[in-house]
Amino acid sequence: MPREVDVAIIGAGSAGLFALSQVRRKTDNYVLIDGGELGTTCARVGCMPSKVLIQVADDFYRRNIFEREGIEGAESINVDIPEAMGHVQDLRDTFVDRTLGATDNLDDTHLLQAYARFVSDDTLEVDGEMIRAKKIIIATGSSPVIPAAWQPCAEHILTTDEIFELEDLPTSMAVVGMGSIGLEIGQALSRLGVEVTGIDQLTTVAKLADPVVNDLAIDAIGKEFPLWLGATAELEKQDAGVKVSCGDQSILVEKVLASLGRRPNLARLGLENTSVKLDAQGIPVYDPLTMQIGDSAIFIAGDVNADRALLHEAGHEGRVAGYNAVHESIAAFKRKTFLGITFCDPNIATVGAQLDELDEADIAIGEIQFAPVGRALIMGKNRGVLRLYANKADGKLLGAAMACVKAENLAHLLAWSIQQGLSVQDLLKMPFYHPVIEEALQAALYNALGKLDIKEEVVELEKL
């Protein structure tokens, strides 16, 4: 007889833990199953250690502003890489410990540390035990992609699974994949003294669909380390490392960071034993508003569904999956306005709808170049651009893309505004303090205002 549970959650990462928080409100008869190392991707090998590395690199890089500010001694500053990596690992361990708090108090009936495999739509095999669940949530996360053709160079290839574990850094590195992870780590390593070459087969970075923002990001970051864009990287093992070629350029490097994306962890699940339908990419077909797979009793949340691989979206999806797993009728929930941030310098952020999703004939693009922004000039970070997209007919904000200082903060203001359906005119009535980077957003709003079909007499004021 299989063990009977109300809900089985496969994966104790961020999405699984958020699902669990909902499930526990309704039932104690659940099981959380995880065959890998406990602690979330975010804390172990993702958001958190990368931010520590970036913080150290940015603090070290800041010495370049010292001369203009009258601060002496920049040339005496060095970074002790093993010390810096030790600091990254110390903080990483702190963050991992915190996420483990979520599973520490689960007993052996509730937490199974083994891999789960579907034997049918409602039954899992876990370490020889059969578990029949009324509802099952797949939240197995994702893993870094390494192309099969790179196998001969395996010993020189790192991913985010390994890089934060290093005690020392290589002297040279090709970072292949200029998405968020590649840009963040590539720039941080470059600032810490590694000879970095950034490579991507696309001519865009951080998935930017806006050519103006993309060009500025490439130009600004390309001044720190070479970016080879528009051709596939090819690796060739050498005695002293790896020869990495991209188009007609090549370089010999000690290590290669594969930052080509992450692949959903679906292979071990035995989905072939279920009625779950897969799309062309092999991802279960699910409803992003309910997280339900088809009309099954199986839900999917987090990186494993290959949609929005972001912690706060994993949180949202986990909550929705967990909620629906313990309620009689399946409810659809509004998605959050898209918000994506790359923590490089300048920050890159995208919010809401992007240019490739919009018809340029229908929108007004408000643009601000940061050179004249007072606070940015004071910070010595006045290379940047912010572009926002508004409905030309009524000024309603649709989306934004930016590469600029404090984009991480501006992007929140914009995402919250877009989620509420606000317009350019609405935002211009808000307080913008002085001198703050938010004034750049204000300038972009004015720029958009001039391009709208509507005209108001005094847009900043609201009559009582």
Add this chain to the structure above:
Amino acid sequence: MPREVDVAIIGAGSAGLFALSQVRRKTDNYVLIDGGELGTTCARVGCMPSKVLIQVADDFYRRNIFEREGIEGAESINVDIPEAMGHVQDLRDTFVDRTLGATDNLDDTHLLQAYARFVSDDTLEVDGEMIRAKKIIIATGSSPVIPAAWQPCAEHILTTDEIFELEDLPTSMAVVGMGSIGLEIGQALSRLGVEVTGIDQLTTVAKLADPVVNDLAIDAIGKEFPLWLGATAELEKQDAGVKVSCGDQSILVEKVLASLGRRPNLARLGLENTSVKLDAQGIPVYDPLTMQIGDSAIFIAGDVNADRALLHEAGHEGRVAGYNAVHESIAAFKRKTFLGITFCDPNIATVGAQLDELDEADIAIGEIQFAPVGRALIMGKNRGVLRLYANKADGKLLGAAMACVKAENLAHLLAWSIQQGLSVQDLLKMPFYHPVIEEALQAALYNALGKLDIKEEVVELEKL
């Protein structure tokens, strides 16, 4: 015969220039009158040069984090004060030049560089010329207060009018007045090596009405330089400087910075020749929604009305005064949600209603201490607190106070949300990225949620 104009604006600072922008839309028959140095208070002696000084000081102070991050050489870093002050002055000049752009293109009929004096409600005397105006806008700004009793020590007293002009800094300084200006400049000077003592007759800093935030701010900043609070500063001239006493403490300092507040520039205006009524503090009685003084044809905007001495409020008030000066009927305009920021470290910010304006029985206070905030820990800035005030019955946000990293950014999110009438529950549905400081706000919202009278099942999700 007096010269006849539609509008006379007295004062070419921020408020006057924003008023001008409205006036010019309707008439070319205006005059802008300024007897002082052109260029706004903000750019010449306020927001802008202080932010440059703070930026240099903060960049220099950041060396204290180096050791924990594995960065070596902090002890070799010094600041060349004359170089640093030269940098402050260079950028200050850049910002002043920009504000001068607003008056550069005005000819001698439109811009009068002299002081204006009312001879009646509708007539001004300017450098011997009589100007009769249909509408008059007073926007003469404010000046630093120096107590009369300090006169014997005058040669040792500085205000913001002088401090940014210094070629070198004194070795010791008492900063009297721990409002925004005193805190910002006091901390910056301390970080640049000046032996600073901060003094205030109040036991609060930055006008904080929230005791929890006030205590943390005092404790954090008081670790950098002594704060003597709760007694009036008394000055006594000595051969080598000034002896500054406060309660039973005293210190000999080279200079004193008077940061006791700013007094409206009303004395020269000859208001006694008008029907304008003054309040107990000698400020014209006006309507903050229209900026009209009584039912006269005179308006008042900016620092001179002694209400919200902030650039963005001067902009708002200037616009309202300018609008009403050129429209037949007087319109009332909604005020912006209050937003005040002190750019010290940790930032101090207040938004909306403060504790002394609220009935604690009716509100839920959401509080987050920053120690556990991941990103703050990474930044090494995890000493902070954010408190937000919500209506206990329905969760509507009313105000907030905070002393924490990036308060300047969090305060914008909160001010925009309060201005829109949003609730704790509304905000918890917004995207909060990870790991960002905005997550501290999210935690404070959760804390408030638990104290509300209402309970929702899954507050983060919105059913479709």
